Amino acid sequence: MSSLELRDVAVSYGDHDALAPFSDRIAPGEWLGLIGPNGAGKSTLLRAIVGLVKRRGEVVIDGASVDLHSSRRRAALVAYVPQEPILPDDMTAFEYVLLGRTPYVGYFATESKHDRALAHDVLDRLDLGDFSERRLGELSGGERQRIAIARALAQEAPVLLLDEPTSALDIGHQQQALELVERLRHEHGLTVVSAMHDLTLAGMYSDRLVLLHGGRVVASGSAIDVLSAETLREFYGVRVTVQHEDDGTVVVIPRRDVLDT
Numbered sequence: 008m009s010s011l012e013l014r015d016v017a018v019s020y021g022d023h024d025a026l027a028p029f030s031d032r033i034a035p036g037e038w039l040g041l042i043g044p045n046g047a048g049k050s051t052l053l054r055a056i057v058g059l060v061k062r063r064g065e066v067v068i069d070g071a072s073v074d075l076h077s078s079r080r081r082a083a084l085v086a087y088v089p090q091e092p093i094l095p096d097d098m099t100a101f102e103y104v105l106l107g108r109t110p111y112v113g114y115f116a117t118e119s120k121h122d123r124a125l126a127h128d129v130l131d132r133l134d135l136g137d138f139s140e141r142r143l144g145e146l147s148g149g150e151r152q153r154i155a156i157a158r159a160l161a162q163e164a165p166v167l168l169l170d171e172p173t174s175a176l177d178i179g180h181q182q183q184a185l186e187l188v189e190r191l192r193h194e195h196g197l198t199v200v201s202a203m204h205d206l207t208l209a210g211m212y213s214d215r216l217v218l219l220h221g222g223r224v225v226a227s228g229s230a231i232d233v234l235s236a237e238t239l240r241e242f243y244g245v246r247v248t249v250q251h252e253d254d255g256t257v258v259v260i261p262r263r264d265v266l267d268t
């Protein structure tokens with residue numbers, strides 16, 4: 008189990024400040040949900056954590072700055088599913104998921120029996136067993152997205168970053184993928200940070216939500232605190248009804264404009 012601490016993490020693209028200094032401590036086994044309208048800075052924050060954009064500030068895992076680790080060690084600590092994964096068309100699903108084991112394979116060595124069994128297990132758990140020998144270029148968008156999630160889970164890193172992991176998935180596969188992450192969180196104490204546009208799902212799975220707007224945190228707390236009709240109107244410019252279910256689920260329902268006739 009690993010904690011993830013972000014100390015004044017900030018990103019500028021040229022002279023555009025995409026992310027103002029952001030600090031948080033995500034406890035071992037916690038799930039933090041990032042929400043916010045398009046361009047709010049959610050992907051930028053995830054990319055800064057994984058080291059894909061130049062950032063200021065510090066990313067600390069289990070008390071040690073990630074900058075002190077080799078890229079191989081970082082890959083063993085942090086797995087990341089990008090919003091639009093670029094997958095090699097000619098590779099099979101199994102070969103691609105097996106790449107998630109790279110941080111554990113010695114130089115000049117090949118994947119072990121355990122690595123291969125783990126890759127098969129993750130594929131099965133995401134309902135992808137029948138796809139393992141299929142080429143990635145021949146899969147649908149949702150199947151490819153599930154393969155990208157499978158690769159990240161096969162990486163068995165204690166910190167998992169998910170950028171819109173379910174945007175291309177049907178409702179059944181959305182639930183299946185998020186439930187699998189949730190199960191691994193309980194079984195292995197996975198620490199999760201996800202960016203999600205579906206506010207109901209984000210609230211349902213996250214322990215805590217952070218709402219970004221223009222690269223700044225404008226609200227944070229539980230789903231009940233953050234997902235209010237007033238807050239969503241202010242920062243998304245949207246009219247919604249928010250329902251509170253008996254089991255604690257906060258359901259966000261968009262409302263249609265009523266046109267004068």
Ligand SMILES: Nc1ncnc2c1ncn2[C@@H]1O[C@H](COP(=O)(O)OP(=O)(O)OP(=O)(O)O)[C@@H](O)[C@H]1O
Pocket residue numbers: 020023025043044045046047048049050051052090
């Ligand atoms: N490589 C880049 N170069 C320049 N500007 C960028 C780059 N990537 C993102 N931006 C800008 O940074 C801001 C934050 O973008 P980011 O992708 O982090 O938003 P987001 O909240 O993930 O949005 P979305 O919900 O649309 O995915 C936006 O204004 C975007 O135009």
